[in-house]
Amino acid sequence: MATQPSPRPVREDPVRVDSRHYTVEMENEKIRIVRVRYDPHEKSVMHGHPACVAIMLTAGRMRFTYPDGSAEDIDATPGQVMHNPALDHLPENIGDRPFEAILVELKG
16 A cells, blocks of 8 residues: 555445455454455455555565556565555555555544
Protein backbone atom coordinates (compact mmCIF):
# COMPACT_ATOMS: atom_id res chain seq x y z
CA MET A 1 0.00 0.00 0.00
CA ALA A 2 1.40 3.32 -0.91
CA THR A 3 0.14 6.61 -2.20
CA GLN A 4 -3.30 6.68 -3.73
CA PRO A 5 -3.85 9.80 -5.84
CA SER A 6 -6.30 11.23 -3.26
CA PRO A 7 -7.65 9.80 0.01
CA ARG A 8 -11.21 8.56 -0.22
CA PRO A 9 -13.67 7.21 2.31
CA VAL A 10 -13.40 3.48 2.86
CA ARG A 11 -15.56 1.49 0.43
CA GLU A 12 -15.73 -2.18 1.18
CA ASP A 13 -14.17 -3.95 4.16
CA PRO A 14 -11.53 -6.37 2.79
CA VAL A 15 -12.26 -8.94 5.50
CA ARG A 16 -15.90 -9.02 4.40
CA VAL A 17 -15.42 -8.93 0.61
CA ASP A 18 -12.18 -10.99 0.40
CA SER A 19 -11.81 -13.27 3.42
CA ARG A 20 -9.51 -15.52 1.39
CA HIS A 21 -6.75 -12.90 1.56
CA TYR A 22 -7.65 -10.91 4.72
CA THR A 23 -8.22 -12.23 8.26
CA VAL A 24 -8.61 -10.37 11.54
CA GLU A 25 -5.95 -11.32 14.08
CA MET A 26 -7.13 -8.95 16.82
CA GLU A 27 -9.50 -6.01 17.21
CA ASN A 28 -10.40 -3.52 19.90
CA GLU A 29 -11.89 -0.02 20.03
CA LYS A 30 -8.68 1.64 18.75
CA ILE A 31 -7.14 -0.75 16.19
CA ARG A 32 -7.77 -3.78 14.04
CA ILE A 33 -4.87 -6.10 13.13
CA VAL A 34 -5.38 -7.80 9.76
CA ARG A 35 -3.20 -10.52 8.25
CA VAL A 36 -2.82 -10.29 4.47
CA ARG A 37 -1.83 -13.35 2.40
CA TYR A 38 -1.62 -13.63 -1.38
CA ASP A 39 -0.31 -16.55 -3.40
CA PRO A 40 1.61 -15.72 -6.59
CA HIS A 41 -0.47 -13.92 -9.22
CA GLU A 42 -3.59 -13.75 -7.04
CA LYS A 43 -5.80 -10.69 -7.26
CA SER A 44 -8.32 -9.22 -4.82
CA VAL A 45 -11.38 -7.04 -5.40
CA MET A 46 -11.68 -3.28 -4.95
CA HIS A 47 -11.86 -2.54 -1.23
CA GLY A 48 -10.79 0.09 1.27
CA HIS A 49 -8.72 0.53 4.40
CA PRO A 50 -8.75 3.27 7.01
CA ALA A 51 -5.41 4.91 7.77
CA CYS A 52 -3.05 2.07 8.62
CA VAL A 53 0.47 0.85 9.18
CA ALA A 54 1.61 -2.08 7.02
CA ILE A 55 4.42 -4.40 8.15
CA MET A 56 5.77 -6.60 5.37
CA LEU A 57 6.52 -10.15 6.51
CA THR A 58 7.85 -11.37 3.16
CA ALA A 59 9.40 -9.92 0.05
CA GLY A 60 6.96 -9.33 -2.75
CA ARG A 61 5.89 -7.35 -5.77
CA MET A 62 2.36 -5.99 -5.52
CA ARG A 63 0.30 -3.88 -7.89
CA PHE A 64 -2.34 -1.54 -6.48
CA THR A 65 -5.00 -0.33 -8.88
CA TYR A 66 -7.01 2.67 -7.65
CA PRO A 67 -10.64 3.63 -8.33
CA ASP A 68 -9.56 6.19 -10.95
CA GLY A 69 -7.84 3.41 -12.96
CA SER A 70 -4.28 4.43 -12.11
CA ALA A 71 -1.92 1.72 -10.83
CA GLU A 72 1.22 1.58 -8.73
CA ASP A 73 3.72 -1.27 -8.32
CA ILE A 74 5.29 -1.79 -4.90
CA ASP A 75 8.41 -3.82 -4.16
CA ALA A 76 8.15 -4.97 -0.55
CA THR A 77 11.00 -6.21 1.60
CA PRO A 78 10.68 -8.26 4.81
CA GLY A 79 10.46 -5.96 7.82
CA GLN A 80 9.56 -2.90 5.76
CA VAL A 81 7.02 -0.64 7.46
CA MET A 82 4.73 1.76 5.60
CA HIS A 83 2.13 4.25 6.80
CA ASN A 84 -0.83 4.86 4.51
CA PRO A 85 -3.77 7.24 4.59
CA ALA A 86 -7.27 5.83 4.17
CA LEU A 87 -7.49 4.46 0.64
CA ASP A 88 -9.41 2.28 -1.76
CA HIS A 89 -7.51 -0.11 -4.01
CA LEU A 90 -7.47 -3.44 -5.81
CA PRO A 91 -4.27 -5.36 -4.87
CA GLU A 92 -2.62 -8.03 -6.98
CA ASN A 93 0.47 -10.12 -6.26
CA ILE A 94 2.42 -9.76 -9.52
CA GLY A 95 5.35 -11.74 -8.11
CA ASP A 96 6.20 -15.42 -8.30
CA ARG A 97 6.19 -16.04 -4.53
CA PRO A 98 3.57 -15.86 -1.78
CA PHE A 99 3.26 -12.46 -0.10
CA GLU A 100 2.30 -11.82 3.52
CA ALA A 101 1.89 -8.64 5.58
CA ILE A 102 0.25 -7.38 8.76
CA LEU A 103 -1.96 -4.27 8.66
CA VAL A 104 -2.61 -2.24 11.77
CA GLU A 105 -5.75 -0.32 10.88
CA LEU A 106 -6.38 2.78 12.97
CA LYS A 107 -9.88 3.53 14.20
CA GLY A 108 -11.30 6.96 14.84
